[in-house]
Amino acid sequence: MPVPSPYADRLSRLTVQRHEVEVRGARTAYWVYGSHDAETTILAVHGFRGDHHGLESVIAFLPEACVIAPDLPGFGESTPAPGTRYDLDEYVAWLREFAASVAPGAVILGHSFGSIVTSAAVAAGLETPKLILVNPIGAPALEGPKGVMTRLAVLYYALGARLPESLGTALLRNRVIVRVMSIAMAKTSDPVLRRFIHDQHDTYFSLFADRDVLRDAFVASVSHDVSQYAASIDVPTLLIAAQRDDITPIEVERELATRFADAELVEIAHVGHLIHYETPAEAAGAIRRYLRIPVARGR
Template sequence: MSPSSAHTASPYADALDRLPVRTAEVSILGGTTRYWDYGDPSAPTTLVLVHGFRGDHHGLEPVVAQLPGVRMISPDLPGFGASTPLTQAKHDIDGYARWLRAFAGSLGIDGRFVLLGHSFGSIVVSAALADEAAPDALHPNDVVLVNPIGQPALEGPRGIMTRLAIFYYWLAAALPRGLGFGLLRNRAIVRVMSVTMAKTKDRSLRRWIHDQHDRYFSAFSDRDVVLDAFTASVSHDVSEYAARIPERTLLVAAQKDDITPISAQYRLQKLFPDARLVVIPGVGHLIHYETPAEAARAIEDFLA
């Protein structure tokens, strides 16, 4: 059976099903942003979550499922999942930062406001916060970055893989539109990526991770959006912005991350005015899939 006809059951489904969820959408910069609102809307703390490259809100749901006492608002990035592309801004870091400031500002959050970014989302969150001169500048109470991209991607422990990815996206851009779009959604390439990033030895968990990537990793609107977002993801990193983020910050890093090694995460921590680093052992760039409970405990401890 194809992934579209038979899905692997989520190990976090029961916990997630116990959370109430509402969906809504808002128009921002010429696009429609769809978002999911989990938990008690009157909870004293609200987390706004920004997912990683080529994913959508589903990717952070395992973490959401572990935080029942918090309200969580999780949008699909413009051009990904159920959100339409921006028409009044580019899909680069500046464009995504503008989008995030406008999105968070549209929510009218009362009480404690926490901003969380995972992977590429960590760059978007950092860029949005670092621009203090922006007329719509964000001022959350706290910041959480999970699997933060703490140094240029080409300097990571698997720089060769990043170079192969750059070639892959370059080829997708060079081919005729239909062929390039098909290459970006090629299931075999998506599976190679998934196998490379997963560190768990649990076979059932690995199957579920691969199923998640099969289902959601190609949920982007068009070729141009994903190519622009990829360029943004390898052209910037959190270290560019850290010194300009005064908010109390939690970095949740992975011992075996193939994109930012743990030594770079310790260097990144020192760039922030006020940052705490929690390292989760035995996991790589998929904290949100493999160790969401550990990530949630780190977040709860930080917020407490």
Template sequence: MTPSPYAAALARIPVREHRTEVLGAETAWWEYGEPGDPVLVLVHGFRGDHHGLEPVIAHLPGLRIISPDLPGFGASAPLAGRAHDIDGYAAWLRAFLVETVPAGAYTLLGHSFGSIVASAAVAGGLRPDRLVLVNPIGAPALEGPRGVMTRLAVLYYRLGALLPPRLGFWLLRNRLIVRVMSVTMAKTKDPELRRFIHDQHDRYFSAFADRDMLLEAFRASVSHDVREFAGNIPVPTLLVAADRDDITPIEAERELVTRFPDGRLAEIEGVGHLIHYETPEQAAGHIRAFLGAVASDAPEATA
């Protein structure tokens, strides 16, 4: 286990673990901070779990942060009787918030695949006060220069689901493939931080419930992007994007923000799709500035 460079900051924030039944299946979620503080709800990315966003949490003291494992990932059970597609995850998110934030104001944050889930839920009627999208998926994965690699990944997940169970799980959890992915996405030159990132992916990237739900979720992640929901999101929205993101180029993020009725873009230089690991303090700073700016624009604040 590689020590986290953010461990000391995170240790200063109290955390409580919970289990809640949502749509007939158990969801594991973690609550950081104190009751009564402003609420921020997190939705992590594909094949991750709540651990991935802890470096950002470490830089957001003073908030009550609710961070679940998505259904089928981490310690959460798969969806019960529903497909692990965008509609299924959006329905789960709406039901989860009814159980955990039944009343009061909150901000919703989605990272990567979580940006699609969160956007779909808000476009479908969920009403947070604000929306934050970190490394948002802002362009179709099956088109453009990255389309060939995406199609190869589709074949990889399909093969993992079709092979006999033992061989299929071995392929999907293969440490060499996970390490190649991790090395490709990490942009930092700091050797200690790179070791931490690789250790995080080794420990948590393969914590999924079964091969079929993983294939469903992957298909959902590459068949949708935030663009299709942006125009129907009526709440103030912040995009925190990276100028070296291999998943969505920064040019696509600059175009994406124009599709929101009330959108703004914060760019972080020198980082790729791992803002939450490499530059969490900068991301947290943009989030805090956004929360403060939106609060100062509210009618009760300006009356």
């Protein structure tokens, strides 16, 4: 039985529409939260292994904006293009084409792996008035204090790709391993919130199209980071970072902010890599202030 979201009441007040569009030879599913008439439109790109549901908790606290949230190709309800290798260049090309078709001129937001994709796309010419990065991946994944854990993850995804297909896919969708990942990332001591987080990962972390798509996305996620693109980004950028993030330490995020031409860093205490689940109100508040979105009465 699904675990109720602590943010379900807020989310239920938003109008939500599902759409599909053809992008680079495949079907991209996306969801529109809020009114198309809103003064601010945000295009939100989720992280590795997840889908658009991962950002719904933050979206629930942005009722004044129109938020467009696609599933990355090969994840959730979006299909991959046959024969396509999904390296970072392909994700960038997909995002630029999707944005031009569905949300030209929108504010671009990326979480975790989405921070890499969006940063690379903006650096490559994707037009946006502002860029927002939540839990940005600010340094090479194979370096730093968690380099050993990343190398173990590399072995895990490599094994999943090399085993016979049924065995490899079963390993990559193994619920015990998914739960270990979830436990490692969650910092909250609230049992209700922890159950919700684990249920979200149980439900959505294995909705990838096939193991090739997952392997490609993982390789892209550990082969690149936001610091590679920061100096080439000239639009105002907001970084929302966690003081207990095990993937990118806060000291690295502080240094990363200095690499942009125009950047603001907001730090959130007592949380790790799951800002979008554990402190969505704080993240949305930072976004609202940065974009100067007025708070609607009754919200």
